[in-house]
Amino acid sequence: MAFTLPTLGYEYDALSRSISKDIMQLHHSKHHQAYVDKLNAALDGHDNSADLTDLLGELENLPESIRTTVRNNGGGHYNHSLFWQWMSPSGGGEPTGDLSVALGEKYGDFQSFVDEFSAQAAGLFGSGWVWLQPDLSLIASPNQDNPLMQGLDAPILGLDVWEHAYYLDYKNVRADYIKAWWDVVDWQSVAERYQHASSISA
Numbered sequence: 376m377a378f379t380l381p382t383l384g385y386e387y388d389a390l391s392r393s394i395s396k397d398i399m400q401l402h403h404s405k406h407h408q409a410y411v412d413k414l415n416a417a418l419d420g421h422d423n424s425a426d427l428t429d430l431l432g433e434l435e436n437l438p439e440s441i442r443t444t445v446r447n448n449g450g451g452h453y454n455h456s457l458f459w460q461w462m463s464p465s466g467g468g469e470p471t472g473d474l475s476v477a478l479g480e481k482y483g484d485f486q487s488f489v490d491e492f493s494a495q496a497a498g499l500f501g502s503g504w505v506w507l508q509p510d511l512s513l514i515a516s517p518n519q520d521n522p523l524m525q526g527l528d529a530p531i532l533g534l535d536v537w538e539h540a541y542y543l544d545y546k547n548v549r550a551d552y553i554k555a556w557w558d559v560v561d562w563q564s565v566a567e568r569y570q571h572a573s574s575i576s577a
């Protein structure tokens with residue numbers, strides 16, 4: 376079955392206090408669509424019955440001729456599908472409940488967590504992502520790589536720091552994009568992923 380572009384849970388202009396309609400439209404309908412199309416093209420003629428999560432966790436099982444294409448575009452599809460869900464027009468603020476307590480225990484307080492995550496995102500050379508894992512560790516990945524490709528758990532939050540994610544709004548100033556992004560993070564979605572991951576590992 377072919378992979379398809381997921382529908383956003385909000386309008387393209389819904390996050391405009393942090394990310395403009397132009398970026399959201401390009402990022403979703405062009406960039407993400409291209410990952411989907413290239414992933415489908417790469418898998419055409421191959422067994423594509425695997426779940427995307429399984430596919431990315433077992434890239435070594437793919438024929439070498441399509442492995443890099445699936446890594447880049449399957450990663451792109453997976454990463455962006457989650458990214459859209461980690462943002463909301465009603466996002467921002469701080470998490471509550473167990474996630475809030477756990478972040479406090481790990482980082483001292485919420486702002487210290489934000490500072491550390493932001494520093495990793497600002498410091499990542501070139502294109503990539505920064506992830507928050509269910510154990511609340513931070514991982515930086517180049518390109519469209521993600522923790523699944525390292526045999527790790529699915530992330531519970533991640534930030535796209537490719538220039539295509541911010542250049543129209545923030546030009547070369549990635550730090551301003553990162554700062555603004557926190558205002559649209561959907562902590563409810565992150566907390567649900569944290570709870571789900573905790574319940575599996577318990």
Ligand code: MN
Nearest residue numbers: 406535537540
């Ligand atoms: Mn992107």
